[in-house]
Amino acid sequence: AAYDAGDHESYMHKEMLEQPVAAERVLRGRLDDRFGTAHLGGLNMDARDTRAIRRVKILGCGSAYYVGQMGAALVEELARIPADAEAASEFRYRDPVIEPDTLYVAVSQSGETIDTLLAVQEIRRKGGRVVGLVNVVGSAIARECDGGIYLHAGPEVAVASTKALTNMFLGFALLALQLGRVRDLSIADGKRLIAGLARIPEQIQEILDREAEIGEVAQQLADAESLFFVGRVRGYPVAREGAQKFKEISYRHAEAYQTSELKHGPLALVSEQVPTVAIVPDDELTDRNVGALHEIAARRGPLVVITHEGVDLGEVQCVRIDVPRNERELDPVLLVVPLQLLAYHAALRLGHDIDKPRNLAKSVTVE
Ligand code: AGP
Structure with missing residues (x-):
């Protein structure tokens, strides 16, 4: 067929x-x-x-x-x-x-x-x-x-x-x-x-079974003109892919950063109008990542945190999305799935042509 x-x-x-x-x-x-x-x-x-x-x-x-x-x-x-x-x-x-x-x-x-x-x-x-x-x-x-x-x-x-x-x-x-x-x-x-x-x-x-819940979170992100996606080490390419997917179909300005680099510049842009999607898996860097969440929250930046069940995010104000645990090395493939759903539902809410985003081709076959 x-x-x-x-x-x-x-x-x-x-x-x-x-x-x-x-x-x-x-x-x-x-x-x-x-x-x-x-x-x-x-x-x-x-x-x-x-x-x-x-x-x-x-x-x-x-x-x-x-x-x-x-x-x-x-x-x-x-x-x-x-x-x-x-x-x-x-x-x-x-x-x-x-x-x-x-x-x-x-x-x-x-x-x-x-x-x-x-x-x-x-x-x-x-x-x-x-x-x-x-x-x-x-x-x-x-x-x-x-x-x-x-x-x-x-x-x-x-x-x-x-x-x-x-x-x-x-x-x-x-x-x-x-x-x-x-x-x-x-x-x-x-x-x-x-x-x-x-x-x-x-x-x-x-994760896919929770599409409705994750779709709700996307409604809030869709209204922002500009967003950050942050992660460290294994989480950083996940953040890059999350930002890529978001900008491709929602046409919002989505920028990926290493969480550790925020304080070296981009934190200046964090505000009530600029949400951050943070990748915070349960790993060697969880505590440091949670520290960064506090810095974002202190600037009133809305936060969506992709994390694992049981990770203690402290008192930080955020929407959390837990993904199932696996071996740490394999975490990225699960952390990335909610980001697809966030991009998809944001674009849907904005009424965009999801399969054919403006200015892009499925494969780029000419230089
Ligand atoms: C993915 O969502 C993009 N549309 C794009 O970055 C794509 O991954 C890239 O153009 C590479 O394509 P390929 O895997 O067919 O080589």
Whole structure:
């Protein structure tokens, strides 16, 4: 049957709700509980190749770049290989040094984004090894790479990407796990993460089931001309993606910052008119994050806090949205789901064309 929005008012809505099923598909057949690892045959890399990697460089554009940042954190945490993400649109213009012992990873839903494709070609021309995390099978980027992981999110039509991004994160988790288990990650940690990954689809569903409640919160945010999205370390790319989604479809000015950077400048803008959406997971930084919430509240900035059940936010005035707990390394994929719903319901309230936001195309295939 043709892919259409069915009973949903938009493709974005349908695609958000498909995330649990899509997540199952990217994980299916790839989790090995016995050895606490992932099986990614399509990478075309054996243990010797994997051990030779000294660095991982991830390239993507827009939201794929932000998920790339989440992916870099996963690679560093699980495989202990230095990793970072860069906007593919900038990469080739700075005449990058291509190293033979760096694993390059191109990430793209469409597989047709010109900036990402040209970055891949530049790396290959200079002899580098590139693997792809791509959704569309047989797309240009998939064909240009030395190997890769298909994301199996299914077709995505809405300009604002949702299920492809969730699956990119899970793809990175699988990659980091496989790299980690060939290197220093213990079997116990591998099994802990495998169990965590297996819980993700139903935990995404738990968040989606609270759409009505989260939609209410979005009503308040929709009226603000300008908003901050803040997070630290694992939470920062989550904040960037939250701001991206919000500006794409609600046309509000949404700016992401590291929570720790607020006091170095942007706090000057916080006021009753400028709400902040703060990512405050239960982790090593919770207390510091809560400290920042107090500073925002003291300037009368309205606060929406995406956090975990049981996190003590003190006396701070805020609307809180709790997401289910998983292994800390995997938190971003759950923290991001309420942000999709906030953007979606804000745009709906403002009466915008959700699937075709002004000035944007689903894939940017010309420079
Ligand atoms: C996502 O909501 C955006 N529309 C956009 O940033 C997108 O992620 C980017 O253009 C990359 O697209 P790709 O994944 O198809 O390469």
